[in-house]
Amino acid sequence: MFPISDPAPTLAQLRAFLAVAEHLHFREAAHSLRMSQSALSSAVSALEETLHTRLLERTTRKVLLTPTGEQVAVHAARVLKAVDDLMGEAAHSREPFSTPVHLGVIPTVAPYVLPVLLPMFGQAFPLLKLTVHEAKTETIVEELREGRLDMVLLALPTETTGLVEVPLYHEDFLLAVPQDHALARQSGPLARDVLKDLDIVLLNQGHCLREQAMDICREVGARATAATYATSLPTLVHLVAGGLGVTLIPESAVPVETGKHARLALRRFRAPAPGRTIGLAYRASSGRAAEYRRLAEAVHAAVAGRGLPVRMAARPGTDGDGTSPPPGSPVTAPAR
The missing domain is CATH 1.10.10.10 (Winged helix-like DNA-binding domain superfamily/Winged helix DNA-binding domain)
Known part of the structure; x- marks a missing residue:
């Protein structure tokens, strides 16, 4: 000293x-x-x-x-x-949103949800100066913990201590197959164990969607094609349309990524279908929690109002309405 x-x-x-x-x-x-x-x-x-x-x-x-x-x-x-x-x-304390909000978003959410959110932010919060950083889950969570980001929009749970997580919506995964695949001609929802007999192509390391798909594959004893990975969801869809395998695609991405592929077919799974929960997270220690809760409520309302193919979680701050697991009330992970 x-x-x-x-x-x-x-x-x-x-x-x-x-x-x-x-x-x-x-x-x-x-x-x-x-x-x-x-x-x-x-x-x-x-x-x-x-x-x-x-x-x-x-x-x-x-x-x-x-x-x-x-x-x-x-x-x-x-x-x-x-x-x-x-x-x-x-x-x-003098004026909400008087300083910038730095938002991190994962690549498998950004192209499908940001077009809904950005116009809303400008209308509902005219003073808000928003910056957006698109990166993989590990990167934006680390930047959130280090204070370089204020909020992140990603798949929950993060399994990271010291964060408040606010579930927004749940979406199913659909199976994307080439149009001439045998599954494209079948009718009715698929059982998960159909994956055991398929060559599944995935995103590369670091994408949470890859890890979620791997978990589903492990549950049913399916294999993933180690020789074929993609760095983005659009590329993944192109690989499937080209006959290199099948893949799991979140339903919110379907309108953007599959409409231009005539050689692609989509199949649903039987309930309960595999899927993911998307939400916001911010540091529990942040002094801007009240602002972030307002943003979470606005994001929830914007997504619900646009009719995206998702099931909404309870409105942030309520006790849950049973429309989608998990409950929508914020959950704070214990600080280290």
Whole structure:
């Protein structure tokens, strides 16, 4: 611990150092902060003097963090996030949605739900400045926990502690097969164990839809075609239409992804059909919980009002209406 008379690092110094730590390049870091390179270098040097230690290894070609620098970068990020939260909470107490909301969305939801949500956000919350980051589940959950995202729209449960999860709707998975496949000519819903005799193509690693499909396959002893993976749902549908196998597709994606494929057929499963629950999640520790609940209610209403092929969960904040598992009231996972 430093003597109490020693000067403390300033927020400007911490921001300058953290920018260098993230970019590992002084010019790029200075550009990201819209300041001169000399001013940035002076701020970092002042921080090193204040902490009585070297944080960076400087060469003519690159910048490296020292072991101490790596630790200080972690603490600096936490301090700056806490300050941003403090400023945000003060602003929110004066005017809701006065600071941006950063929303993360998984790729197997974004193309089918965002066209419904974005116009609604603009009309219902004219002050809201929304940014959207589309990425796989693991990425957006990690960014949510680190404070880089405020809310995420994804498949529930996340199995992540310290989050409030708000179920919005449940949707079935349909089986997509080539039009000339034997199953395309059968009538009536399919039993799940029909998957045991099929070559199933999947999304690649990191997509929650892949993991959900794998779980269903394991339940019935089905196999997945290891040689054929896709990076997106549109590509997956093209592979099936081209005869490379069959796949599971969420019903909300059907109107967008399958209408242009004459060589594709869709089959339903017998009840209870396999499917997934989609909802919002945010940090339980956030000071903006009231705003996020308002957004969740608006998202629920927007999806319900557009007639998407899904079963709505209970309206957020109610005790559940039995229309779809699980109950729609927010569930808070315990903090670590």
